[in-house]
Amino acid sequence: xxxxxxxxxxxxxxxxxxxxxxxxxxxxxxxxxxxxxxxxxxxxxxxxxxxxxxxxxxxxxxxxxxxxxxxxxxxxxxxxxxxxxxxxxxxxxxxxxxxxxxxxxxxxxxxxxxxxxxxxxxxxxxxxxxxxxxxxxxxxxxxxxxxxxxxxxxxxxxxxxxxxxxxxxxxxxxxxxxxxxxxxxxxxxxxxxxxxxxxxxxxxxxxxxxxxxxxxxxxxxxxxxxxxxxxxxxxxxxxxxxxxxxxxxxxxxxxxxxxxxxxxxxxxxxxxxxxxxxxxxxxxxxxxxxxxxxxxxxxxxxxxxxxxxxxxxxxxxxxxxxxxxxxxxxxxxxxxxxxxxxxxxxxxxxxxxxxxxxxxxxxxxxxxxxxxxxxxxxxxxxxxxxxxxxxxxxxxxxxxxxxxxxxxxxxxxxxxxxxxxxxxxxxxxxxxxxxxxxxxxxxxxxxxxxxxxxxxxx
Numbered sequence: 152x153x154x155x156x157x158x159x160x161x162x163x164x165x166x167x168x169x170x171x172x173x174x175x176x177x178x179x180x181x182x183x184x185x186x187x188x189x190x191x192x193x194x195x196x197x198x199x200x201x202x203x204x205x206x207x208x209x210x211x212x213x214x215x216x217x218x219x220x221x222x223x224x225x226x227x228x229x230x231x232x233x234x235x236x237x238x239x240x241x242x243x244x245x246x247x248x249x250x251x252x253x254x255x256x257x258x259x260x261x262x263x264x265x266x267x268x269x270x271x272x273x274x275x276x277x278x279x280x281x282x283x284x285x286x287x288x289x290x291x292x293x294x295x296x297x298x299x300x301x302x303x304x305x306x307x308x309x310x311x312x313x314x315x316x317x318x319x320x321x322x323x324x325x326x327x328x329x330x331x332x333x334x335x336x337x338x339x340x341x342x343x344x345x346x347x348x349x350x351x352x353x354x355x356x357x358x359x360x361x362x363x364x365x366x367x368x369x370x371x372x373x374x375x376x377x378x379x380x381x382x383x384x385x386x387x388x389x390x391x392x393x394x395x396x397x398x399x400x401x402x403x404x405x406x407x408x409x410x411x412x413x414x415x416x417x418x419x420x421x422x423x424x425x426x427x428x429x430x431x432x433x434x435x436x437x438x439x440x441x442x443x444x445x446x447x448x449x450x451x452x453x454x455x456x457x458x459x460x461x462x463x464x465x466x467x468x469x470x471x472x473x474x475x476x477x478x479x480x481x482x483x484x485x486x487x488x489x490x491x492x493x494x495x496x497x498x499x500x501x502x503x504x505x506x507x508x509x510x511x512x513x514x515x516x517x518x519x520x521x522x523x524x525x526x527x528x529x530x531x532x533x534x535x536x537x538x539x540x541x542x543x544x545x546x547x548x549x550x551x552x553x554x555x556x557x558x559x560x561x562x563x564x565x566x567x568x569x570x571x572x573x574x575x576x577x578x579x580x581x582x583x584x585x586x587x588x589x590x591x592x593x594x595x596x597x598x599x600x601x602x603x604x605x606x607x608x609x
Contacts, residue, residue: 156196159184183562188215191583193567202591204561204568205578209381209413211444213493214582220445220489227485236264236479244479247488251450254491255423256431259452263471264479268412268438269306271449272374275408275434276310277473278453279372282406285460285469298362298373298405300336304382305374305410314374317383319572332370334359336380337388340525340536341544348389356395363403372406372433377424378529381413384574385534387527394428406433406457412449413532416440416490417500417581420507420530433457443490448483499581507531509585510577513592520596522603533577535595537603546573553606560598566591568598575599 152160164178186196191214193201203211213220227243234241248262263278265271276297283291299305303316313328315321316336321328335342335358339351363370377393380386400407409432414424418440421427425435434457438449463469477483494500507530514526517535524538537553539545547553554570561568568591569576577595579588 152197156184159196180559183567190214190216191580191587200565201562202566202583202587202594203580204566204591204595205576206580207444208439208569209418209578210439210442211580212416212440212490212582213443213497213499214580215444217443217493219493220443220486223485223489224445224482227482230481232482233477233480235476237474241479241481241484243481243484243488247484247491248450250488250491251437251452255435255437255452256425258431258454259435260455261453261458263451263453264484265449265451265475266447266477266480266483267306267449268410268436269308269311270475271412271436271438271451272305272311272314272408272410273308274451274473275374275410275436275453276314276372278451278457278471279406279408279434281471282457282460283371293369294371296330296332296366296369297371298332298334298359300375300380301333302336302338302380302383302386303374303376304380305376306412320382332362332366334362336383336386337392338383338386339389340527346525352389352392352395355392356399359396360399363399363405367403367405370403370405372408373400374408374410376410377414377430378419378427379414379424379532381532382571384536384571385527385529385532385576387529391428393425393430397428397430397432400433408432408434408436410436412436412438414529416443417494417503418530418532418578420500420503422494422500441490442483442487443493445486445490446480446483447477448480448487503531503581506579506581506583506585506588509588510579510592513589517596517599520600520603522606523599531579531581534571535575535577535599537573537575537599547603547606551606553602556606557598557602560602561594564594564597566594568595 160182163182184196185193187194193203251262252260263274283294297314299314301316305311305314312321312324314331335355337351337355339346339348342351378388409425411423415437435452442448461469461471511528517523517526522537524541524544525536527534539547557575
């Protein structure tokens, strides 16, 4: 290790508090310090090369240091980096809003910008709540609650945590949160003995309808991650579940919020996950892949009916009082525009079926490993759930850190991946080649096999 790398390692441990990281354990390990990226690869400060198997936390679309995205960022920086969107406008934010309306499900024609997935959800929740109060404050006075799924994850701000359902992340903050109404997640592997997707779908939709029948007058909205609950461990919904949720929300006059922060921009095989079941939500939240991994930017899209409820004279105080300093930032919007242009010009989505089929084929081999209980995939998102016993579906004890050891094994062999609880997650960069995908899967397979078998040698 050179002196510069050694200093960075020391300063990292001394000064930086990492997110979702137990710092006591982190400080006892050699940190991974990334210096640059190119295509599907990341390079650390010591020159080691790694396949980016999780798209740098699910954001990268076209690969690192893409020349056309670099150029878009540079050209915008020559004009202006930022000016406020409060009571004023800017060129890239206007053009991007127009483009987002054109490519998202029909009927979503208003765009409110923010800077992260959490804030895009926070905005949707606040808009949905205020919409009912503006529409008819007497008739809808009780519409104050939101439904979300078990194991839901929608971000880390207080509102988005309030609709979260992951005790590991959210339980400690419970005294700070507003009440949510929970319904079962369509976790087929854990809900049924024989992976019966149809039974899982019916059970979950029946539970939702029962809740809506009893309490729809109290419910402002329902929030869902369409097709895949990402942070919950890549829980893939049975076919028809999302469509069923949409129909029930319409039936019981409840607003549907689709959180496509993780699943949007091609991750599930279509540009947006809602497309696969012909669903138009009342709100659509996007972030992550919006700028192809370049800059923080998010958007909350909604329909004309919601927007019009906020129109009024100044003395009526119907304004949506919410904003961010960097709302509609020009640099981020310019890169997002180029990202969408590249998606269209390079026909990246059209080339995904071949990669998705290859991923599915190769993932099948993981099912035969003795300590793999389930393998889930939707598009270019995959989760490999580790268990100590296939019959009982028991997970490895937390103190054994098996999943973390799998990650470290993969890193030593040239790939960066991450676990979510007992699930090893693969989220390849969409532009990753078949050969690179093959290498990533080889490394992951070897890591899972080697570590789990070593952990359970009797």
